[in-house]
Amino acid sequence: MIEWQPGVYRWRQIADDLTRRIDAGDIPPGGLLSENGLMQEYGVARATVRRALSELRNRKLIFTRQYLGSFVGQDPEGDNA
Amino acid sequence: MIEWQPGVYRWRQIADDLTRRIDAGDIPPGGLLSENGLMQEYGVARATVRRALSELRNRKLIFTRQYLGSFVGQDPEGDNA
DNA sequence: AGATATTTGTTCGTATGTATC
């Protein structure tokens, strides 16, 4: 469970918590971060989870594939010139 | 056809309509309620049908078997002590 | 035996309406 910090956006708190867990290795490379799972885990709406995942993508911690999910690690199709 | 009531969630209207039809015997015990069929019948998306079926499961009016379908009646594997 | 259709389960992408801060 997360203790919501008043005055801090939930999507940011989730993004920070996931970042910590990924860095700590609690969520292994290749691990799936599904929106439904995170919704239940953090008790927030899907849009909030998606905002957090978007932040993690910006931080290059995960990549997302439609119909498949969001996975820990670098995007294999990332930067090919 | 259903006359959608504004302000009432579609998944609930479908669940209520199916409940009425089951109670009236229009859908017999053992009858199949397939998601595709209900999508076409009510003209809604699959997620909406699934939400309605979830409600019917909560009401103990149907049970669902993956790969097979949702059936009217009590779950045969429900409560065995 | 093998191919095809059916069926639920899961996943992300998008849009809308409402409420709150």
Next chain:
DNA sequence: GGATACATACGAACAAATATC
């Protein structure tokens, strides 16, 4: 007024077991 947050709703594709031909 704008950003956040929640719930609903539609769309599309992948996965896997089952039923049928």
